[in-house]
Amino acid sequence: MFYRQHIAWGLLIVGCLQFTAVVSGQCLVQDTEQEAGEIDDSIDTEARALEITQELAARQLTIENIQSDLGVYDQSLVEIYNDLANFYVELEDYDNAVRYHSEALQITRINTGLYSHEQIPILDSLIQNNGRGERWEEVDNLQELYYFVNSRLFNYEDLRYLEAAEIYGNWKLRVVRENLLAQSGRELLNTAGELSLFYERVIEGVELQPAASREDLLAVIYGKSQIDLTLARSVARTPYTAFEGTENPYINQTRCSNVRNSQGQTVRQCFTVQVENPRYRLSQREAKQFALVRHTRQISRSIAMLEGIKNSSTKLSNSEKQQIEVQIAELVTESEQLVQASRRLF
The missing domain is CATH 1.25.40 (Serine Threonine Protein Phosphatase 5, Tetratricopeptide repeat)
Structure with missing residues (x-):
């Protein structure tokens, strides 16, 4: 019994040693393969760097030769x-x-x-x-x-002009939404206002061209609606006290009182003071309301134009008309919400 136990322990030890040797061998192979891969990557990187350097040098030499020979x-x-x-x-x-x-x-x-x-x-x-x-x-x-x-x-009726106008408008809209130029709040509003006027000029210019297709204006009209929404949102969020009223902020009032003069007599003395004009705050509220109405009216105009094109067009597919309907519904909903929110902020 004792002899068999020793034989068993011996076999177990030998087995463990053999397993360790196999594992160590596998690790050694893996390490070697990894090192070889890193060396290959390094060689490839150096070869690519050399190739790039040679390519740039050749191109630069070509440039210098042309400059020397032709100017x-x-x-x-x-x-x-x-x-x-x-x-x-x-x-x-x-x-x-x-x-x-x-x-x-x-x-x-x-x-x-x-x-x-x-x-x-x-x-x-x-x-x-x-x-x-x-x-x-x-x-x-x-x-x-x-x-x-x-x-x-390109002229207004040329699609290449309209494409350029859309690209420009999309960029300016992104500038306003992401404030890419780190502008102040007033500067952003000025940029947005200029973009709205830009879209308006493009629309008017295209509509004056007899050969122009109204369907080509869809992207421009929708772009204008988006910048007008941005302006309307800004107005709705702004407290009315930030708007400049049409009345003077202060008015002069004459105030009098009875005082004794140096002879001990009672005399009436009057003086002028500046006091806050109660009509000024009312004019500030009216200024905010006017600004919001101006922008929402522009949105309504865009909605009407989109509806007119959708209803009269024979070129648009059903899916395109459905997309316009979705855009119109979104514009109507948001403009109504802006008006309601603005009333709560007055």
Whole structure:
């Protein structure tokens, strides 16, 4: 019995040693494979870095040769600069991408004019890459230029003009909603008000064109309704005391009292004082109400235009008409809620 127990313990120990050896061997193999993988990754990274360096050097040499042979503003440089900028985009180096797209834009404007078709795709690339770098002020300037160039190239009835107007409007609406330019409250309201007027000018301009299709205005009309809602919300949230009334804040009043003079006689003495004008607060309430009515009236006008297009159009599909109905219902509901909320805040 004692002999069999020792044999069993011996076999158990041998088995454990064999298992440990197998596990250790597997770990050693795994460690070796991991180290080999890391070495391969390192080699691949170094090879890629070398490839990129050589590629950039070759492109830079091409640029220098063209500049030397044909001049720094030769039109052939535009394509090379754009290709180099796109190469930097692949590397996620947006600063250099912007740098070379800017070079391409400058040469294009010199050679083809300030309002040429050729610069539109370059401006689009600059907007995208500045946006990736969150350089919002630069994006805003480029959006202004993008719309301005398109407005000089295309007429109101041209769909390319309307597309540019929609892009510009969507950007400005985002600026207001996200405050991308770190504007004050008053500055944001000014930006929103200017955008509403911009949409109004676009709508009026398109409606005056005999060949223009009213269906093409749907996105612009809806965009205007959204910025007018933003303005109406701001007015509804603002206390009436923040509005400038039409009456004077203070009025003069004459007050008199009986006093004794130096001879001991009672005399009546009068003087003028400034007191708060009770009509001023009333005019402040009226100013807020007028501002809210102005914006909700614009929303109602947009609703009427959307309904008119939906009901008279033979081009829109049923699904498109249903989408317009949804938009109208949302606009009606929200404008009514704003009016009710504003009354509670007066």
